[in-house]
Amino acid sequence: MSASRDTTRSPLEPSATSRRIAAFLIILYASIAFIPMVLIVSTAFKSVTDAISYPPKIISEPSLEGFVNLFTQRTRQSAEYLETLPPPKTWYEEIVRKRNMVIAGPSRFIQRFVNSIIIGFGATFFSVFFGTIAAYAFSRFRIPLKNDLLFFVLSTRMFPPIAAAVPIFLMYRKLGLSDSHLGMIMLYTVVNLSLSVWLLKGFIDEIPKEYEDAAMVDGYSRMSAFFKIILPQAATGIAATAIFCLIFAWNEYAFAILLTFREAQTLPPFIPTIIGEGGLDWPAISAATMIFLLPVVVFTVLLKKHLLRGITFGAVKR
Amino acid sequence: MSEVKIENVSKQFGEINAVSNLSFTVNDGEFVVLLGPTGAGKTTTLRLIAGLEQADEGKIFIGNEDVTQAQPAKRDVAFVFQQYSLYPNYTVYNNLAFPLRSPLRSLSKDQIDKTVRDIAKTLHIEDKLKNKATHLSGGEMQRVALGRALVREPNIFLMDEPLSSLDAKLREELRLELKNIQVQLGATLLFVTHDHVEATTMADRIGIIKEGTLIQIDPPEKIYNDPNSVYVATKLGSPKINVIPSRLLNMELPANVEYTAFRPEKVSLNSKGTLDARIETIQNLGVEEIVSMSFMGEIIRAVVKPESISKSDKDIKITIRKDDMLFFDKESQRVYL
Numbered sequence A: 001m002s003a004s005r006d007t008t009r010s011p012l013e014p015s016a017t018s019r020r021i022a023a024f025l026i027i028l029y030a031s032i033a034f035i036p037m038v039l040i041v042s043t044a045f046k047s048v049t050d051a052i053s054y055p056p057k058i059i060s061e062p063s064l065e066g067f068v069n070l071f072t073q074r075t076r077q078s079a080e081y082l083e084t085l086p087p088p089k090t091w092y093e094e095i096v097r098k099r100n101m102v103i104a105g106p107s108r109f110i111q112r113f114v115n116s117i118i119i120g121f122g123a124t125f126f127s128v129f130f131g132t133i134a135a136y137a138f139s140r141f142r143i144p145l146k147n148d149l150l151f152f153v154l155s156t157r158m159f160p161p162i163a164a165a166v167p168i169f170l171m172y173r174k175l176g177l178s179d180s181h182l183g184m185i186m187l188y189t190v191v192n193l194s195l196s197v198w199l200l201k202g203f204i205d206e207i208p209k210e211y212e213d214a215a216m217v218d219g220y221s222r223m224s225a226f227f228k229i230i231l232p233q234a235a236t237g238i239a240a241t242a243i244f245c246l247i248f249a250w251n252e253y254a255f256a257i258l259l260t261f262r263e264a265q266t267l268p269p270f271i272p273t274i275i276g277e278g279g280l281d282w283p284a285i286s287a288a289t290m291i292f293l294l295p296v297v298v299f300t301v302l303l304k305k306h307l308l309r310g311i312t313f314g315a316v317k318r
Numbered sequence B: 001m002s003e004v005k006i007e008n009v010s011k012q013f014g015e016i017n018a019v020s021n022l023s024f025t026v027n028d029g030e031f032v033v034l035l036g037p038t039g040a041g042k043t044t045t046l047r048l049i050a051g052l053e054q055a056d057e058g059k060i061f062i063g064n065e066d067v068t069q070a071q072p073a074k075r076d077v078a079f080v081f082q083q084y085s086l087y088p089n090y091t092v093y094n095n096l097a098f099p100l101r102s103p104l105r106s107l108s109k110d111q112i113d114k115t116v117r118d119i120a121k122t123l124h125i126e127d128k129l130k131n132k133a134t135h136l137s138g139g140e141m142q143r144v145a146l147g148r149a150l151v152r153e154p155n156i157f158l159m160d161e162p163l164s165s166l167d168a169k170l171r172e173e174l175r176l177e178l179k180n181i182q183v184q185l186g187a188t189l190l191f192v193t194h195d196h197v198e199a200t201t202m203a204d205r206i207g208i209i210k211e212g213t214l215i216q217i218d219p220p221e222k223i224y225n226d227p228n229s230v231y232v233a234t235k236l237g238s239p240k241i242n243v244i245p246s247r248l249l250n251m252e253l254p255a256n257v258e259y260t261a262f263r264p265e266k267v268s269l270n271s272k273g274t275l276d277a278r279i280e281t282i283q284n285l286g287v288e289e290i291v292s293m294s295f296m297g298e299i300i301r302a303v304v305k306p307e308s309i310s311k312s313d314k315d316i317k318i319t320i321r322k323d324d325m326l327f328f329d330k331e332s333q334r335v336y337l
Ligand SMILES: Nc1ncnc2c1ncn2[C@@H]1O[C@H](COP(=O)(O)OP(=O)(O)OP(=O)(O)O)[C@@H](O)[C@H]1O
Pocket: B013, B014, B016, B017, B018, B036, B037, B038, B039, B040, B041, B042, B043, B044, B045, B082
């Protein structure tokens, strides 16, 4: 036994050097991945002129013009007319007035944002809800043609969903589901369901069925055993699945642009249509993008504890 | 507590006959142990009684009521599983209280609390009540699992190797404790084990099970002294019973007798013996010794007092009284003379 041997580190753990290399690579990757975010946030707080100035300004006077433009509709007025108006009462009227405009009313952004929330979270809820029930059944019961059914569920994702766009478009028009919240929730639920059934089945398979056996012998129905024992155990998997489903439903663009235009339009097709004077209003678009990113970030952070374990697909034993 | 009767029950898993045509009764207040090798169908038998498996054929009665089709919760049995059965999201306390909180039993909070604490004390886990079920050692988990059954007063306790992951000392302690509890409560108990010592010390009756069929079910002494087949004879006793071809013994026996068996402690070593044997090895166990001898190409083991043999002499004579011999036919079934 040599006295100088370092035994503080378990042989299974990576060495200090490899840790440092790993950390360096992660920081490098994170910085590159972060550039678009920085651009979005910095542009959101620029004035319209700064945003399109050439050469581009890295640092500029912070301005809320983008946000004001995003939330309002404005009309340009002649200088003579503007002089007849009383001085602006609020800070946002003032920003608008500087550009020789007056606020004509709120924009449609909030309504589109609410649509995204309803459709995104609605579809996530139903994907996870039906996914959990189906996964439980596939995991626990003897079902005729179980493997064929599971393969069928998976096969719905073997071609890109948008390949079915034309039939869905025609079907939705006939059924009056075009441009409706219900239609979009149904569509995203169906697309997400195969992912959610398969993911959750993996998680539920990991939960020993002795738990339900024990609970049923202890005087509970299968239903209450499911709620009392299985559901808490599956929380990790459900959280991970919910995040995947939300990310898809929230970001989906192709179906949204095809099937929604007014009532149920979501943010992805709406944001690129935010037009300012003489071209795109980049600060407003950036502000919209920033707000668009927030719910997924918040949702992910809230479920982070579960997600970290969940992403290993149940490989980590409790 | 109730009598539990199973009648001609069979259960198949695909091609495997896990249990075939099984019939036996566990009387009210009786402690029955099922003893058998791995894969014999012991767990399946318990699961059938609990209603966790549906019998393909046959009937199951609990207290004279036909429960063959009844849901597990309705049968009011308690089950200690072979593995995995503590609810991981609950504390030890809640695990123990869980069966008592079932909607089928309307117990007050105080009643539940008292029962849980009593049982925790009996099983020496009072100080673990607040632990999460996953933060326990294997032995503690097994005790909690045992406790979760003992908090109730079910029709029957079904226990699937509940002592298997405990250390020898605790195992012995709990063996006694369990037997005491069973006697006090007058509990009906069906207990599965691999361990023949566990079986003999606790059972009122032992059921020997092999490949899904029950070979013999009788009190331990009868299983030991009066087995109905070679298989049962070899199940109890350590070292194992000696089984040799009868023709080697040079005795007058009915023609159908093929094998003769005798317990190692019935073999006496002395100069007046009738059979010649040669000592191969001697294992010293302190109070006694296991002597392995070769006898006409067979191995015979004897359990003797250390002073009764001389260490120098390899060639010795042995005697076995005819009354101590058991005879079997060529199917290894018992032949009574
Ligand atoms: N759910 C199942 N599906 C398929 N086969 C099964 C199932 N459960 C048990 N078996 C089979 O039935 C037979 C009896 O199994 P069982 O679990 O009852 O054995 P056991 O006596 O409890 O064994 P052990 O001492 O190893 O626990 C075994 O061959 C086993 O492989």
